[in-house]
Structure formats: C-alpha cells, structure tokens
Amino acid sequence: MKTKIATFFIMLAFWLVLSGMFDGFHLSLGILCCLLVTHFSHDLLFPETTGVHGNWLRDIIGVLLYLPYLLWQVLIANLQVAWIVLHPRALEMIDPHIFRFYTKLTRPIAKVAFAQSITLTPGTITINIYRDPAGEKPDQFAVYALTREAAAALPGDMESRIAKALEPANG
Amino acid sequence: MTTAAIVFILAGIFFFFVGVVGILRFPDFYTRLHAAGKADSLAAVLVVIGVALYNLQEINPGNILVSIKIILIAVFIYMASATATHALTKGALVVGVEPWEKGKKK
Numbered sequence: 001m002k003t004k005i006a007t008f009f010i011m012l013a014f015w016l017v018l019s020g021m022f023d024g025f026h027l028s029l030g031i032l033c034c035l036l037v038t039h040f041s042h043d044l045l046f047p048e049t050t051g052v053h054g055n056w057l058r059d060i061i062g063v064l065l066y067l068p069y070l071l072w073q074v075l076i077a078n079l080q081v082a083w084i085v086l087h088p089r090a091l092e093m094i095d096p097h098i099f100r101f102y103t104k105l106t107r108p109i110a111k112v113a114f115a116q117s118i119t120l121t122p123g124t125i126t127i128n129i130y131r132d133p134a135g136e137k138p139d140q141f142a143v144y145a146l147t148r149e150a151a152a153a154l155p156g157d158m159e160s161r162i163a164k165a166l167e168p169a170n171g
Numbered sequence: 172m173t174t175a176a177i178v179f180i181l182a183g184i185f186f187f188f189v190g191v192v193g194i195l196r197f198p199d200f201y202t203r204l205h206a207a208g209k210a211d212s213l214a215a216v217l218v219v220i221g222v223a224l225y226n227l228q229e230i231n232p233g234n235i236l237v238s239i240k241i242i243l244i245a246v247f248i249y250m251a252s253a254t255a256t257h258a259l260t261k262g263a264l265v266v267g268v269e270p271w272e273k274g275k276k277k
Binding site: 017018020074075077078081082085086094096097098115116119120121122123125126127128144146 | 186189190192193196197199201202204205206208209212213233236237239240243249250252253254256257260261264270271
C-alpha cells in the first residue's frame, strides 16, 4: 500500500511538471492516468520495499545526499580523461585492463547504483556483476578501466558512500 | 544569467570536443567508449544546464517549469548513457572483440 501511494505521488509530480497546466480538466486527467499506471505497475518502481527494507523515504534522502558527491567525481574524472585525451602521448599513458573486486553491498538497488556510478565516472566501465553460484562469497564486480590510476581508486570511497546512502543501517 | 549560460554551454562544447578527439585517437572499441561516455556524462549535462539557465532570463512559474523539464533531460541522460555504455562493453566482450593492450602490436 505504501509503495502504491509513493508511486502515485511520483507519477503525479512527473505529470504536473510535464503538463504545466493546472486547470481542473488537465489535473483530473492526470490523476486518472496516475491512478491507472499506479494500479498496473506499482510493483515496478519499488520492487523490494515490500520486504524488510521498507524505508523508501530514507533511500530518497540518501540518494539526494549522494548526488553532489557523484557529480563532483564525474567532474574530476572528466578532467583526468580530458587531460589524457589531449596529451600528445596519449597511447603511452593509457593502460586499459579489466579488474575485479568483491563488493560489500547487498541490496540490488545499491549494487545497481554503484555500477551506474562507476560507468558514469569516465575512465571506468562496469562490465558485469557476478554472483557467486554457491552464495558464499559476496558479489564480484568486473570493471574495465582506462588507466591504472582509475582502477586503483575503486571500490574505495564511492562504495562506502553508496553503502551509507542505500544499505540498511546495521549498527 | 546569459553570461553563466554561455560559460556552461562553452564548457559543454569543450568536453564534447575532447570526447570526439578521444574517439578519434584511442586505439580500440573499448577505450573509445570511455571517450564517448565522458562526452555523455559531463558535456551533455553542462549544455543542458546552460540552456536551462538561458531559459530563466525572466523568472516566472512558466519558465521555471520549462527549466525543470530541461534538467529532467539531464537526469535521463545519466540513467540511459551509463546503461548503454555498460551494455555495449558487455556485448563486445561476449562477442569476443579483442581489447587493445599496452605494448601489444596488432
């Protein structure tokens, strides 16, 4: 029920921004559409909040607090890659390789956010997240990095910030 | 406001330029994706912010709404471009495109 209400209000906010008309006719159309969409697909937007982690409000705040850090990282990494690209001896500076590391993140949404952040920061691309078939080890990230320095920075600070934003607080 | 918009758009154009130079200079498919992903993640967003600021010359509710819509474009670029870059890399690896390695001649 909580997820349905949340989905409805997100849809409605989206409708209001995109429509920009606040008269009764358009508002009632919007509410009708949002109700229909919510009814059919409320389980798509918050698939796991029905489980133990029910606190979507905390997730949203966490993501909002994480965004400035992500944008800053994107800016720094962009400048680094721009420096390499414009450098006369670019081919000597890059050393593309694939490396793997284990993650401590457990929630799917946190892992997806981490993978997207890695790919958004230039110089590193997430190739895959491998799940241990036996389920004993944590999931393994495979990341394709442009330089050794870009690889050395992972998982590092970014992972702990994601953990702070999206992982359930355990102590 | 116009000055800030011009600065943002010029910075965006600069990073797009760097991205294009990177695509031309880098040796193989994967490294070129790095350059392309950079143009997506920073340059496009800078241009979008610049346009949004330019639109706000007269601050009234209508203009603010349009600017929010323009910023939403940036949000979708962020979600879509990272997914696309990842899918391209994974796809190329699955098909077996050889990654360029340092010191290895073709």
